[in-house]
Amino acid sequence: MSDFEPVVVVFACDYCAYTAADVAGRMNLSYPSGVRILRVPCTGKVEPLYIMQALQKGADGVLVAGCLVGDCHFKNGNLRAAARVKRVQTLLDDIGIDGQRVAMVNVSAGQGAKFAEIATEFSNKIGEMGPNPIKQGAKAAA
Amino acid sequence: MITAERKPMEEIFHSVEPYGKILLVGCNECVTVCHAGGRKEVAMLASALRMGRLKQGAPLTVDEMTLERQCDPEYAEELALVVDQYDAVCSMACGCGVQTVAERYQGLPVLPMVNTEFMGSSEKNGVWAERCAGCGNCVLGLTGGICPIARCSKRIFNGPCGGSSKGKCEISPDVDCAWQLIWDRLKQLGQTELYSQIMAPKDWRSARDGGPRRIVREDMAI
Amino acid sequence: MKSDSNLEKVLAAGHFAVTGELGPPRGANLQAIKDKAAHLKGMVDAVNVTDNQTAVVRMASWAVSLVLREMGMEPNYQMVCRDRNRLAMQSDILGAAALGINTMLCLSGDHPSFGDHPQAANVHDIDSIQQLQMVTTMRDQGRFMGGAEIDTPPRMFVGAAANPFGDPFELRVLRLGKKVAAGADFIQTQCIYNMERFAEYMRQAVDMGLTEKTKLLAGVTPLKSAGMARYMAKKVPGMDVPDEVVKRIADQPKEKQAEEGIKLLCEQIEQLREMPGVAGIHLMAIEWEHRVPEIVERAGLLPRPQV
Incomplete structure (x- = not known):
């Protein structure tokens, strides 16, 4: 299992987490290379289906990274995102995929170090959980 | 509108267990408005079914289609061209839609994916309540x-x-x-x-x- | 007289009436009924026999009513709208009347969600006011609800319940008026603890002339303990137990709380006897039937009139 490098898709809000990732880069703070960042205009734009499709296409984990509570540029997009993440987590649990593979986090634009830390921690956690189980099932079926 | 809610996944998995290829059919009317069986919910359930079945090691092919109004034979007719390719039709419409499709395609299992609840109105975003x-x-x-x-x-x-x-x-x-x-x-x-x-x-x-x-x-x- | 009901006769003769209550057993135990009923014999003018109260299955109200009848007591056969449609209601009423049940009470019934079969379908074909109309039509016009004539109409003295403390307060007397208009011969109220609010209710009822058209029996229930007082105050929907009443019981040491409850009850009965428009009391001694003789004795309600 030690050679397993999880793919983690991060839906990062343009107003905060995406900038934070940028800051982390400029500060030369590293995080695992399996972390793939997708810029979104607001986490409120992240449909539950995006998360599902990321997993279906092979991601091992999904992070939705929005602004700090109270700081959403669109008032409550991050709160909507948190509620949607919760719903997806329940659905994943119901279909036999651990809902903890998906998480909502909040960071501000200046928190480069925090972003790197969160991304690393989450990636490590997914690493411990192992690969997305649908891959194993697909192999077994083939 | 007629309100509905998706059935529990356990029940859905059980009902599609015998099948390898299904057509998941939504409806653009009431169940779209109450976020139970419109295009988006069809896509979500399709994704959940595909992943769940992959995890079980028994892949399921799920094609998606959403009709304008599933309780209308005119629109149910749109399935005629493709329906032969599937083991079953899984409907995300209310009970009226399910029955309209079942009546038209007599030889095909048509399974309900939602529980039809009541005739109600929207009290606020995300909240529906019985009215009639x-x-x-x-x-x-x-x-x-x-x-x-x-x-x-x-x-x-x-x-x-x-x-x-x-x-x-x-x-x-x-x-x-x-x-x-x-x-x-x-x-x-x-x-x-x-x-x-x-x-x-x-x-x-x-x-x-x-x-x-x-x-x-x-x-x-x- | 509209019926052979002892309650009707007692009220017609102008006596201050006393009715009691008996909850049927959760089983086919005949002896349990007889034991409970024995405490009430000679102590009250009629005994309400509850119908699956709090939506919990119990022996049929008509069956227990017949047992009381055989014991020489006057049952007040309760019937809720929750469990029967109009066909079942009318056939049960005919059967009850034929076998000597003379008094009945029309009720909506508690919602099944409170009971032991929350899965049950809720009938509510008609409501309790329509039920009253149905019974009086059967009795006075000799017709079923469907219009057909009845060979030997049921001679029922028919009553209804009223809750003076439910909300909205301004509707309480108006709804009582609807029950009177529907033909209620008598009314039994929910348990009263807030005497002031009840007095206001009675003032309105008297002003509207309702107490001339019906006989109103004020509901009372002895508080057995501080725990019961608190439960009634907080948990029972539509119940008004003032803080000072709870305090009065709770201020007593545990072993003296029941005695204080009876004392309070006797004082209430005294007040109710003086209140214009109150024709009697309905004593609901919940699972305390054996204390009824003592209570009615101390409240000065004995002997019961023979009419």
Whole structure:
């Protein structure tokens, strides 16, 4: 299992987490290379289906990274995102995929170090959980 | 609108267990508005089914399609070209849609993916509440626009019962007492005299108790 | 007289009436009924026999009513709208009347969600006011609800319940008026603890002339303990137990709380006897039937009139 490098898709809000990732880069703070960042205009734009499709296409984990509570540029997009993440987590649990593979986090634009830390921690956690189980099932079926 | 909610995944997995290729069919009407069976919900369930079955090591091919109005034979007809390719049709429409499709494609299993709940309206984004019982003889004009059948837990015509407390129903503090609402509105309308008249027992033949109902418009049914 | 009901006769003769209550057993135990009923014999003018109260299955109200009848007591056969449609109600009423049940009470019934079969369908074909109309039509016009004539109409003295403390308060007397208009011969109220509010209710009822058209029996229930007082105050929907009443019981040491409850009850009965428009009391001694003789004795309600 030690050679397993999880793919983690991060839906990062343009107003905060995406900038934070940028800051982390400029500060030369590293995080695992399996972390793939997708810029979104607001986490409120992240449909539950995006998360599902990321997993279906092979991601091992999904992070939705929005602004700090109270700081959403669109008032409550991050709160909507948190509620949607919760719903997806329940659905994943119901279909036999651990809902903890998906998480909502909040960071501000200046928190480069925090972003790197969160991304690393989450990636490590997914690493411990192992690969997305649908891959194993697909192999077994083939 | 008619409201619905997706069935529990366990039940859905169980019902599609025998199949390898299904067509998941949504509806653009009520179930889209109540986020139970429109295009988006079809995509979500399709994704969940694909992943869940992959994890089980028994992949399921799920194709998606959403009809304009599943309870209308004209639109159900749109499935005719493709339906032969599938082991089953899984419908995310209300019970009316499921039955319309089942009636048209007699030889094919048509499975419900949602539980049809009630006729209601949207109280706010994400909240729907029962408003109409479809009893076939509307009394809203006598009851301040609030339905005693759909909204009183005991469908009392001459309420409120003794269980009304601080505007709430005896069954739960989350349920409004319909008769409190009726009384408040009658006062607002200056129609309190309507309250003192005893409402006659209902003729339930106009409702479901008279047997399954049908509407025939002679001028249109040609 | 509309019926052979002892309660009707007692009220017609102008006596201050006393009715009691008996909850049927959760089983086919005949002896249990007889034991409970024995405490009430000679102590009250009629005994309400509850119908699946709090939506919990118990022996049929008509069956227990017949047992009381055989024991020489006057049952007040309760019937809720929750469990029967109009066909079942009318046939049960005919059967009850034929076998000597003379008094009945029309009720909505508690919602099944409170009971032991929350899965049950809720009938509510008609409501309790329409039920009253149905019984009086059967009795006075000799017709079923469907219009057909009845060969030998049921001679029932028919009553209804009223809760003076449910909300909205302004509807309480108006709804009582609807029950009177529907033909209620008598009314039994929910348990009263807030005497002031009840007095206001009675003032309105008397002003509207309702107490001339019906006989109103005020409901009372002895508080057995501070725990019961608190439960009634907080948990029972549509019940008004003032803080000072709870305090009065709770201020007593545990072993003296029941005695204080009976004392309070006797004082209430005294007040109710003086209250204009109150024609009697309905004593609901919940699972305390054996204390009824003592209570009615101390409240000065004995002997019961023979009419």
